[in-house]
Each structure stands twice: as C-alpha cells, then as structure tokens.
Amino acid sequence: PVSKKAKMRDGGTDELDVCQQLLGELETHQDAWPFLKPVNPKSVPGYKKVVKKPMDLSTIREKIANKQYSCLESFTDDVNLVFDNCERFNEDDSEIGKAGHIMRRFFNKRRAELLK
Numbered sequence: 086p087v088s089k090k091a092k093m094r095d096g097g098t099d100e101l102d103v104c105q106q107l108l109g110e111l112e113t114h115q116d117a118w119p120f121l122k123p124v125n126p127k128s129v130p131g132y133k134k135v136v137k138k139p140m141d142l143s144t145i146r147e148k149i150a151n152k153q154y155s156c157l158e159s160f161t162d163d164v165n166l167v168f169d170n171c172e173r174f175n176e177d178d179s180e181i182g183k184a185g186h187i188m189r190r191f192f193n194k195r196r197a198e199l200l201k
C-alpha cells in the first residue's frame with residue numbers, strides 16, 4: 086500500500102502550502118481586526134460563557150507552526166470556528182458581525198480558487 090509519506094508531491098504546492106497562503110491572506114485582510122488575537126474575556130462580557138471553543142487567527146498560526154493540522158480540512162474547521170463563534174456572539178449588522186461575514190466569504194472564495 087502507498088505510504089502516507091508517498092502522498093507528498095515534490096515541488097507541487099501541498100495542502101500545508103495552501104493553509105499558509107490562505108492564513109497569510111486572512112491575517113492581512115482589512116476586516117481581520119476582530120479575529121487577529123484571542124478575544125479577551127475580561128473586556129467582552131458574556132464571551133467566556135457563550136463561546137465554548139474560542140479560536141482566532143494567531144492561534145491558528147501557532148497550530149500551523151506546531152504542525153497540529155494534518156490536512157487542509159482540519160485547518161478549514163478551525164477557520165470556520167472563528168466565523169461560527171463570531172455569528173453566535175455578534176448581531177449580523179454589527180461592525181464585528183459584518184466583518185465576520187466578509188471574512189468568511191473571502192476565505193471560501195480564495196480556498197476554492199487555490200484548489201482549482
């Protein structure tokens with residue numbers, strides 16, 4: 086049977102390259118400001134109780150560095166968690182709620198483009 090290692094394609098962009106490319110584009114997006122660092126539960130009343138699994142772009146950056154993502158799918162799950170948490174806690178027409186929708190649309194569009 087083909088070993089897992091054998092799946093690596095020399096020189097081709099593998100899944101990890103796609104994750105790093107996508108994360109870089111998310112971090113530098115003008116509407117990324119609510120998502121760059123973990124939400125500070127002291128300065129956001131109710132957040133700790135409401136949001137069971139906090140996630141943010143700096144934590145995702147750290148998980149990539151620590152090789153904690155096995156595939157693009159596990160990376161995508163954490164990115165979606167950022168935006169799902171945002172929808173749960175913020176009104177759609179709030180500044181942060183609007184930023185979350187913009188960022189999620191941007192992510193899905195760029196991911197599809199990079200996988201084509």
Ligand SMILES: Cn1cc(C(=O)NCCN2CCCC2)ccc1=O
Pocket residue numbers: 118119120124125129170171174175181
């Ligand atoms: C994702 N999210 C973020 C916040 C938030 O206030 N983030 C801090 C944003 N500030 C920008 C410059 C310093 C910090 C609140 C609710 C929420 O769902």
